[in-house]
Amino acid sequence: MKISIKEKVYNCIKAKKRHLAIRGISGTALSYLYSELLKDLNKTNLVIFPNKKDADNFLKDIFFFMQDKNIYEFVPYDISPFSGLSPHKEIISKRISSLYALLNEKSPVVVTSIEALVLKTIPKKELIEFVDYAEEGEELDRELLIKKLEEGGYQRVPIVEDIGDYAVRGGVIDIFSPPYQNPLRIEFWGDLVESIRQFDPFTQRSLTNEKSMIILPCSELILNEKNLKRARSLGRLPFSNGSNPKFSGKEAWLAHFYEKPSSIFDYLPEDTVITVYSYHSIGSVFRKIKERILRDIERFKKEAAEKGEPFPEVENLILESEELMQNIAKFQIIQLESSGPFDEKTEFIDIPGHFELIDDIEIRIPERGRVSLAPLAEKVEEWKENGARVVIITRTKEQAERLKEILKNYNVEIDRLLDAWKELPDKPGIFICLGNITKGFVWHEAGLYVISEDQIFGRKRDVKTTKPSSRLAKWADIGQFKEGDLVVHEDHGIGRYIGLKKIKVNDTVNEYAVIEYAGNSKLYIPADRISILQKYIGVEGKEPKLDQLGGRSWDVAKKKAKNSIKKIAKQLVELYAIRQTRKGYAFSPPDHIFREFEATFEHEETPDQIKAIEDVLNDMQSERPMDRLICGDVGFGKTEVAIRAAFKAVMDGKQVAMVVPTTLLAEQHYRTFKNRMSPYHIKVEMLSRFKSKAEQAKIIAELRSGKIDIIIGTHRLLQKDIQF
Numbered sequence: 001m002k003i004s005i006k007e008k009v010y011n012c013i014k015a016k017k018r019h020l021a022i023r024g025i026s027g028t029a030l031s032y033l034y035s036e037l038l039k040d041l042n043k044t045n046l047v048i049f050p051n052k053k054d055a056d057n058f059l060k061d062i063f064f065f066m067q068d069k070n071i072y073e074f075v076p077y078d079i080s081p082f083s084g085l086s087p088h089k090e091i092i093s094k095r096i097s098s099l100y101a102l103l104n105e106k107s108p109v110v111v112t113s114i115e116a117l118v119l120k121t122i123p124k125k126e127l128i129e130f131v132d133y134a135e136e137g138e139e140l141d142r143e144l145l146i147k148k149l150e151e152g153g154y155q156r157v158p159i160v161e162d163i164g165d166y167a168v169r170g171g172v173i174d175i176f177s178p179p180y181q182n183p184l185r186i187e188f189w190g191d192l193v194e195s196i197r198q199f200d201p202f203t204q205r206s207l208t209n210e211k212s213m214i215i216l217p218c219s220e221l222i223l224n225e226k227n228l229k230r231a232r233s234l235g236r237l238p239f240s241n242g243s244n245p246k247f248s249g250k251e252a253w254l255a256h257f258y259e260k261p262s263s264i265f266d267y268l269p270e271d272t273v274i275t276v277y278s279y280h281s282i283g284s285v286f287r288k289i290k291e292r293i294l295r296d297i298e299r300f301k302k303e304a305a306e307k308g309e310p311f312p313e314v315e316n317l318i319l320e321s322e323e324l325m326q327n328i329a330k331f332q333i334i335q336l337e338s339s340g341p342f343d344e345k346t347e348f349i350d351i352p353g354h355f356e357l358i359d360d361i362e363i364r365i366p367e368r369g370r371v372s373l374a375p376l377a378e379k380v381e382e383w384k385e386n387g388a389r390v391v392i393i394t395r396t397k398e399q400a401e402r403l404k405e406i407l408k409n410y411n412v413e414i415d416r417l418l419d420a421w422k423e424l425p426d427k428p429g430i431f432i433c434l435g436n437i438t439k440g441f442v443w444h445e446a447g448l449y450v451i452s453e454d455q456i457f458g459r460k461r462d463v464k465t466t467k468p469s470s471r472l473a474k475w476a477d478i479g480q481f482k483e484g485d486l487v488v489h490e491d492h493g494i495g496r497y498i499g500l501k502k503i504k505v506n507d508t509v510n511e512y513a514v515i516e517y518a519g520n521s522k523l524y525i526p527a528d529r530i531s532i533l534q535k536y537i538g539v540e541g542k543e544p545k546l547d548q549l550g551g552r553s554w555d556v557a558k559k560k561a562k563n564s565i566k567k568i569a570k571q572l573v574e575l576y577a578i579r580q581t582r583k584g585y586a587f588s589p590p591d592h593i594f595r596e597f598e599a600t601f602e603h604e605e606t607p608d609q610i611k612a613i614e615d616v617l618n619d620m621q622s623e624r625p626m627d628r629l630i631c632g633d634v635g636f637g638k639t640e641v642a643i644r645a646a647f648k649a650v651m652d653g654k655q656v657a658m659v660v661p662t663t664l665l666a667e668q669h670y671r672t673f674k675n676r677m678s679p680y681h682i683k684v685e686m687l688s689r690f691k692s693k694a695e696q697a698k699i700i701a702e703l704r705s706g707k708i709d710i711i712i713g714t715h716r717l718l719q720k721d722i723q724f
Contacts, residue, residue, distance in 0.1 A: 004445060006036045008349055013041060013273060013332065017347040021279075021335040028450070029355035029441040030336065031061030034275070038066060038109065044102060044272040045109045046264070048328075050285045052076060052113045054277060057438045059111050064393070064435040065421050070105060072098040074112040074264055077119070080293070081251035082300040082312070089163045089218060092153075093178035096216050099127055100179065102267040112264065114285045117324060118293060120254065120261035120317050122220040130222055135212040139191045145173065145215075153219025161201045164218035174199070178216045182207060221250045227257040237310060255316040263319055265327035272331045279335040282328075286321050293318070355441045373596065376456060377410035380430050380449075388447040390430045391418075392456070393437050395604055399453060400432045402595045409592040457600050486536035486544070487515060492523060493547030493554030494536055500527060521549035576627075584625035587652050590617060597647055597680065601640060609637040616645050639669065643676055646710055650682050655703070655724045656710045659717050663688040670712045677710065687713035687722075 003011075012020045025033060038045070049055040052075070059073055075094050077087040086092075099121065101108040130152055134140050146168065150156075154166045160174040160183045167174040176183035183201055187194045196210040221227075223246070231237055234256050254261045268274075276282065297314055304311040335346070380390045394400040397417075404414045407430075415429035424431060428447070440451040481487065485497045495515040503512050503524065511527040525532065538544055547554045590598075598613075605613070612630050619626035632638045646656040658673075660666050670686035677684050685699050685708045696716075702708045704723045711717065 005349075005351055006033060009033070009334075010037055010040060012347050012349070013037075013043075013334070016332065019333050019335065019346045020349065021337055021346045022349045022351065023337050024351035025355060026336070027057075027355070027441065028061045028437050028439050028452075029443065031058055031437075032065055032441065032443065032450075035062055035065035035069075038069060038107075041273070042107045044107055044269050045275065046268060046272060046331075047109065047111045047275045047277075048117070048282075049111070049113050049277045050281055052115060055111050055113045058277075061437050062109070062111075064437050067420055067422065069109065070101065071109045071111065072101050074098040074110050074116050076113060076115040077251065080296050080300070081249045082297050082314075084249040084300070084304075086248045086251060092218060092220065093163045095121065095220065096127075096178045096218065099124075099264070099267050100131065100214075100216055102264075102269075103128065110264075114282065115289050117264060118286065118289055118319055119251075120263050120319060122217070122222070122254070123258050123260060123262045124266050126222050126227075126258065127217070130217050132215040133212055134186055134193050134196060134215065136193055136196055136210075138193055140186075140188075140193050142173070142188050142191055148215070149175065151222055151224045152215075152217035153221065153223070159204070175213075175215065176201065177214065178218055179214050184210065184213050186213070219250065221254060221257055223257075230259070231256045252314070252317070253312045255313055261317055263323075263327060265330070268331065270331075273334060274328055274331045275334040275336065276328065277336045279333070279337060283321055283325065286324055290318065290321070355443065373406060373456065374410060376451075377407055377412045380407075380451075381412055383449050384428055384430050386447075387428045388449055389424065389428060390449045390451070391424060392430075392432045392451045392453065393435050393440070394432060394453045395434070395436050397434060398605065398610055399599065400434060402599050403432060403453070403456075405595045406592055406599065458602060481513075481530075481533070481535065486538075488534045488536050489515065489523070489525075490532060490534075491554075492517065492549055493557070494544055495523065495546055495549075497533075498522075516546070517549035518546040518551075519548065523549060579625055579627060582625055583623050585654075586623045587620040587648055587654075589621060590648065591651075593680075594644075594648060594651065597676075598644055600676075600679075603637065603640070605640075606637060608632070609641065612638075612641050613644055616641055617648065620645065620648060639672060643673060646673070647677065647680075647682070650677075650709045655706065655708070657717055657724070658710065658712045660712065660714060663690055663714055666712055666714055673710055673712060682709045683707060684710045684712065687711060687716050689714075689716070 009020070009022065034047075047055075047058065049058060055073065059071065062069075062071055073094050075091055078091050079085050079087055081087065095116075098110045098112075102110060103124070130148070132140075132145070132148060134145075146166075149166050154164050154175070157165045157167055160167045160176050163176050163178060165174075165176045165183070171188045173186045173188070174183055175186065180198065182198045185195075185197045185199050185206070187196075196213050198207045198210060199205060200207055231253070237253070237256065301311045380392075383390050392403065394403060400417055404417070407414060412430065414432055416423075416425070416431050418424060418431055418433040421433060421435065424433065437450070437452050440449075440455050442449050481497045483497060483499045486494060487497050488494055492515075495517045498514040498516050500511050501514050501524070503510065512524040513527055513530055513533070515523040515525065515533070517523060536544070545553075612632075616626070616628060616630075619628055630638050630641055642658065646658070649656050658669060660669060666686055666688045667690070670684065674684045685702070687696060687699050691699065699708065699711070700721060700723075703711055706724075716722075
């Protein structure tokens with residue numbers, strides 16, 4: 001009986017082979033093999049990649065195959081703590097959650113990169129001692145809990161919105177602890193925990209009831225009395241002995257507070273399996289990263305000396321290369337390599353065959369697009385007839401339905417739409433599964449072909465996203481403001497952004513955004529509450545007056561704006577009443593050609609963009625004349641809404657005119673429309689002052705004769721000589 005690849009690897013691990021090398025597999029195929037192993041492998045797994053990009057790709061793929069498995073990422077800092085700044089709260093949260101999982105979960109999987117291993121972290125003993133639990137119906141000392149939160153790096157705030165926040169309101173304590181996706185609300189009766197509920201940080205509404213909750217630190221530095229005593233005895237601290245020791249960049253000072261900071265290896269059980277991608281390159285990658293960190297330390301140390309500021313000792317904080325290799329060697333190792341050398345003690349598995357789907361079929365769309373998906377249709381039918389399972393992965397349900405409709409036009413029937421990989425039947429067929437993978441692959445021994453939508457329609461570009469907010473406006477973040485910028489505070493009106501300033505309040509130093517108002521009045525806003533500001537947008541060249549802080553000018557301005565809106569609303573109601581009685585052209589519903597066209601869009605549509613497109617298409621199919629306003633920030637996809645409407649109009653035999661305010665925009669939209677429309681032989685032209693008189697005359701003539709399908713231009717399109 002032939003042994004499968006999975007069984008070969010699993011048997012070696014089960015036999016406790018100390019060093020196993022696997023050659024010939026990488027990418028998404030590797031993630032699939034790993035997911036199959038994890039179904040039966042009840043061991044802690046640490047997976048190490050040379051860099052964060054490879055780790056992120058592996059995580060994306062393994063999450064797709066194992067949505068029910070708890071998989072963690074031990075990430076590197078996003079900023080050097082030696083700069084005097086602390087990493088983002090989400091970074092610390094991921095690191096703490098990974099370490100806690102290694103201590104408490106059965107067979108967790110932690111994925112990391114070499115860079116994340118260089119600097120040491122919170123000692124294992126310290127994390128164990130800090131961890132606390134709240135259980136419904138049990139007693140929990142409320143005051144001791146608040147003290148612990150302070151020691152663990154939490155910040156007391158009026159409203160809990162971010163990881164590491166906590167708020168106290170009478171008998172209620174809200175906490176956003178690292179293991180959770182949402183904050184939790186504990187209701188006390190004295191010291192008795194009456195209820196625990198998860199709640200939405202944006203609406204503040206309850207989501208689910210919980211029987212218990214885990215409280216983890218949100219900092220790798222626990223500022224309890226024991227650790228403070230050690231740090232003060234060593235001296236040279238970034239705070240005075242009598243002050244509250246909350247400061248930025250505290251991760252760089254771990255060796256002052258802890259006698260022996262830990263590495264992630266100190267958290268691993270003895271039977272852990274460590275999988276290392278490109279094992280032979282570990283040493284060189286580690287040394288390069290360490291050299292870069294040491295260069296940064298020297299630079300920041302020099303800057304601190306010039307400012308007369310203390311700088312931390314780093315001797316016990318950085319892992320040595322030999323120490324890294326010795327730590328890895330303590331455990332069972334799976335070595336993933338493209339080539340050797342391998343020593344005699346290494347059990348070697350060479351996986352025959354190839355897994356790259358791109359070698360079998362050419363289904364990727366060239367840069368300018370491709371109309372026909374016939375090659376894909378022919379191949380998936382052939383594979384199905386040969387008894388294979390063919391799975392096409394799409395990111396959204398809309399794309400899945402779209403692809404199903406397109407393939408149906410090629411006489412290819414989709415057997416089933418799957419919400420998750422675990423729903424895949426163990427029988428031949430063609431399936432579409434929701435999800436996201438790095439790349440498709442083929443697994444010949446299982447008769448499995450997996451295709452990513454990027455291999456069909458081209459790689460999607462990342463789109464801008466906005467964090468959900470309880471506020472109606474999309475407010476700016478601190479990075480968008482420059483000193484001197486005019487800003488709008490929703491309560492106090494127009495002011496001028498002066499910059500950030502560090503201010504000591506109750507022995508704690510925090511950063512505040514300084515806003516200047518009329519009469520040199522100043523408003524100080526905590527930097528983490530900067531979302532209440534919006535950049536002022538007004539008439540170019542005309543600067544408004546600054547509002548009086550605490551005055552009535554802003555309220556008067558808002559009242560005038562409301563009255564103007566009411567007048568405009570009345571006019572619009574009258575206008576729409578007239579439009580309701582008029583009859584327009586009803587376009588046909590979208591067909592497979594339209595679905596094929598929209599599937600080649602190089603970005604992933606946002607939910608709002610999808611709704612806008614659907615609304616516009618519905619309007620076009622109605623006999624009532626369309627009059628729709630699409631609003632959105634720059635770069636959020638308004639142009640694509642217009643492109644799809646224009647394509648539908650042209651496919652129904654109509655001409656399209658797009659009027660833009662500037663010649664620069666006309667040029668930009670012309671290029672965009674032309675690139676998207678060219679595979680369909682749709683003629684797009686531009687009319688602006690950049691065109692000569694002869695060129696303009698030719699374009700106008702072709703527009704009149706119907707040779708031009710889409711015309712893009714400035715107000716020139718509104719002149720009397722333009723005819724369609």
